Amino acid sequence: GENVEQHPSTLSVQEGDSAVIKCTYSDSASNYFPWYKQELGKRPQLIIDIRSNVGEKKDQRIAVTLNKTAKHFSLHITETQPEDSAVYFCAASESFQKLVFGTGTRLLVSP
Amino acid sequence: GAVVSQHPSWVICKSGTSVKIECRSLDFQATTMFWYRQFPKQSLMLMATSNEGSKATYEQGVEKDKFLINHASLTLSTLTVTSAHPEDSSFYICSLPGGNEQFFGPGTRLTVL
Numbered sequence: 001g002e003n004v005e006q007h008p009s010t011l012s013v014q015e016g017d018s019a020v021i022k023c024t025y026s027d028s029a030s031n032y033f034p035w036y037k038q039e040l041g042k043r044p045q046l047i048i049d050i051r052s053n054v055g056e057k058k059d060q061r062i063a064v065t066l067n068k069t070a071k072h073f074s075l076h077i078t079e080t081q082p083e084d085s086a087v088y089f090c091a092a093s094e095s096f097q098k099l100v101f102g103t104g105t106r107l108l109v110s111p
Numbered sequence: 112g113a114v115v116s117q118h119p120s121w122v123i124c125k126s127g128t129s130v131k132i133e134c135r136s137l138d139f140q141a142t143t144m145f146w147y148r149q150f151p152k153q154s155l156m157l158m159a160t161s162n163e164g165s166k167a168t169y170e171q172g173v174e175k176d177k178f179l180i181n182h183a184s185l186t187l188s189t190l191t192v193t194s195a196h197p198e199d200s201s202f203y204i205c206s207l208p209g210g211n212e213q214f215f216g217p218g219t220r221l222t223v224l
Contacts, residue, residue, distance in 0.1 A: 001171075034212065034213070039203075041218075041220070042217070042218070043215040043216065043217050043218050044155065044215055046212055046213075049212065050195060089154060089155065093213075096208050096210075096211060096212065096213065097143070098145050098157050098160055098210060099145070099155075099157065099206075099213060100157070101154045101155045101156070102153050102154065102174075103153075103154050104153070
């Protein structure tokens with residue numbers, strides 16, 4: 001089955017810096033790669049996603065890149081703000097069905 | 112997007128009792144729903160796939176006789192934790208596929224004393 005690895009587990013940046021979180025997946029059948037932001041005690045919130053037929057997608061300060069050959073995908077957050085502090089999860093799925101999540105990255109943005 | 116509710120939002124029970132968690136789709140018919148479990152400071156792990164009108168599909172290592180899933184209608188799936196023990200204390204979240212993304216319920220915090 002699918003296995004998703006995520007790095008780093010924690011990331012501390014200064015406000016205004018960029019943050020990058022990386023994931024790798026194992027199953028070449030996976031074709032949907034969402035990123036979620038989760039605050040304590042809350043449900044995961046979709047922040048951006050990418051399908052396997054696209055190499056890069058951007059939404060304001062957030063971007064995701066996908067390298068299908070290497071089975072890597074990354075989340076890029078620019079101009080970080082304190083409110084970006086949360087736990088971020090990557091995930092992989094085949095055709096928008098069950099999700100296999102990465103281990104999570106705790107992002108701390110200091111003012 | 113789809114609106115998903117869960118009930119209860121939190122529950123405390125004694126060891127050995129059973130607890131039922133409801134996942135309801137308020138505006139979307141779902142033949143499939145997913146149940147995840149999240150231990151503190153850990154990731155979400157898929158427990159099972161709930162299929163309307165048929166048996167659930169459980170992930171490896173998840174005891175089907177302990178975690179009973181019923182998906183009797185297109186808008187409701189239930190997860191019953193039978194004979195709960197402290198190690199079952201966790202955050203249980205359901206989701207359903209809706210178009211091009213998954214929609215999550217708000218989660219249920221289960222604490223077993």
